[in-house]
Amino acid sequence: MRSAPLTAAVFCLLAGVALAATPPLPAEHLTVEKLPPKSPHWVYVFDAAFDNEIDQRIHLFDGDTYRRLGQIDAGFTPGFNLSPDGTRSVVATTYYARGSRGTRTDVVEFTDNATLASAGEIVLPNKRVMTAPNLFSVAYSDDGHFVYASYVTPAASFGVLDPTHQKVLAEIDTAGCVLVIPSGPNRVSSLCESGRLLTVTLDGDGHEASRGMSEPFFDPDKDPVFVQGIPIEKGYAFLSFLGAVHEVDFSGAQPAFAPVWSLVTAAETGHWRPGAEQVGAIHKKLGRLYVPMHEGGEGTHKDGGTEIWVFDTASHKRLARWPVHASGFANVLAVQVSQDPAPILFAAVANSDVLILDALTGHVKHVEKHLGQTPWMMLNP
């Protein structure tokens, strides 16, 4: 027992010698991280920050490394979108001079997606639409020449913007139809209360050249469509509350409507239905549609999916049902799928987690806890 203190003293001495022999850490230099080359497995996660809406933001997240790469600030009830080549982000938002009060400024802000640094802005008239996240509050033309900003005061119109010279070119009245669905280099379609699409064609200066109104393509009384359109090869698919799939081809001068098909069988209709903030995602090359589905009646269209159903967009057959809720996760409020041959499905759930799934098998590869406060929309890079 007497030898124990001696042994301890010898040990400490030796350890001290060893520590002294270790070279000190070098001085560090504060730098700014650079983004690595863009990956198809990145995703922009729109956090609506519902508990403090004046501070919404977009998180750039890597679905391979499960790391946050950076952030784009987005202000109050913003719209968000990407340029066609993915090099720019655009946020349409509102600020008050003193935070929650003072002079109001509506503005479109650009971000360089290679650096996440600010790349200019365009001040708007104070008319910008303030609504839940969707792809059509602000959007680029297909060639990136114009940016369109939806206005609702509640009178509906939209602004035509020049992102190169950063100025407002025109305001186009939309006769009560809302949002800006871009197509081609100079067309903008808006959803109307009658179930029709108004399409305005612009001249080279961004002013109205012509307009046309489609026939109704859905019944807004019996089975309205969600405004969260899902990009397809030549336009967007709109899902209805009861599960009808309306594929709209926007590649021509006027929109064309494909035959409607359904996510549900006759027996499932009215029982199982889509519901979410971002209600579907499509892998264009694989032709797979992912939809958060739940059992519920009228009025449950924002309840979120207890399952994700997978469909073949060519055959319209259901390929799989992935039981998210039964696997212990909260209901799915937003989905996005990467567009590469080994796709990832991102599923944002009601407790703010984002699930990363193998989009071919449904295997949950990772759960990213609390990716923001209310992650309600996700965009591919």
Place this chain on the structure above:
Amino acid sequence: MRSLDQLFEHSSRSLARRTSRRSLLGTLGQILTGAALLPLLPIDRAGRAHAADAKPKADSPESCEYWKYCAIDGFLCSCCGGTSTSCPPGASPSPITWIGTCHNPGDGRDYIVSYNDCCGKTSCGNCECNRNEREKPMYRPSRNNDLNWCMANADSNYHCSVSVILGVAEK
């Protein structure tokens, strides 16, 4: 042909302008609240039977299950210093809003309610409630709860929401 084109263009533009005004008036007419408009308000009774099936779990105005909140989306002003019919101190009511029809299981009647937002302060953040009976997307603004109805206030910050009875939905 050129003059014909110009004629059609002129008539189209003229039609568009007239349509626009009518639509604007129609939209405003639907969403401006006021007793004078009440008899004109469209009332959707189709879903009433279903609404009656949804029995509230609580009769407290601080509960999301309270019957008047059948299509509210936001923070309950009752939990933010106000009540189901009053804004919290210092906040401002939205002059424009949207309307719904809710079933009161207490007396078996359907009521037309006005969902006003209270504005001018940032999100209350308490008692979030999202119910959507007969709610429609924003192309039907008079039935939509995604829009920020503080949009026309001098300060459009959204704070919380109330549900105010406008009257009994006549059968």
